[in-house]
């Protein structure tokens with residue numbers, strides 16, 4: 258019995274002739290905050306999409322196991338029912354619907370209808386800004402508030418494992434800290450496991466337990482916050498600059 262919640266082995270993603278990910282091995286442990294960092298086009302979104310079942314089957318090769326069960330090739334809705342939720346990049350709110358209606362959408366798949374009211378209350382405690390704006394059209398929220406809304410909606414699906422694509426994108430540093438504090442509270446208080454994509458490796462060093470670096474569709478490094486030190490090895494893997502990164506030469 259392992260404590261791995263997710264195990265990815267030899268995963269490759271190809272969009273027709275375009276390779277996006279090659280031969281990725283990666284594990285995520287129950288209850289950890291794991292971050293995937295990399296520059297534009299490194300393959301971060303493709304990784305989350307493959308796990309969530311959001312890519313065509315023919316694009317993906319390899320294995321993805323969640324709680325010991327093979328999930329690669331399953332339908333996105335089946336994967337969602339297993340407790341995996343994807344918060345895609347770009348904060349997809351329903352602009353003309355109110356904040357409350359947006360939150361309710363997150364609850365539709367739940368079987369435990371009795372807990373919905375309490376669960377919405379939990380989300381509003383986590384994000385007090387949303388409580389103040391419950392009757393507002395979601396399209397009028399700030400970027401940070403919209404990010405809180407999509408995370409809150411995802412919590413309401415009864416997720417156990419949240420995949421979040423670039424939650425910091427376009428947000429001010431203080432707002433980013435608020436969002437991450439809420440994510441850490443979700444991990445600490447509800448035992449959620451988080452796999453988060455970010456472009457900035459500096460930021461994730463503050464919050465992540467484990468950091469995976471992608472570059473050019475390949476995983477270049479896995480490190481922990483204890484091992485990362487001054488971040489030089491991480492930067493080298495991210496940019497592909499030193500001899501210690503054995504595959505750097507392939508992509509430079």
Ligand SMILES: Nc1ncnc2c1ncn2[C@@H]1O[C@H](COP(=O)(O)OP(=O)(O)OP(=O)(O)O)[C@@H](O)[C@H]1O
Pocket residue numbers: 272275276277295296297298299300301302303304456
């Ligand atoms: N639907 C698609 N069709 C063709 N190529 C794609 C598609 N989606 C992504 N790609 C390509 O796959 C590679 C990886 O893209 P991906 O979006 O996974 O990277 P990323 O690290 O998330 O980048 P970003 O930070 O810019 O979102 C890139 O070269 C991209 O152009």
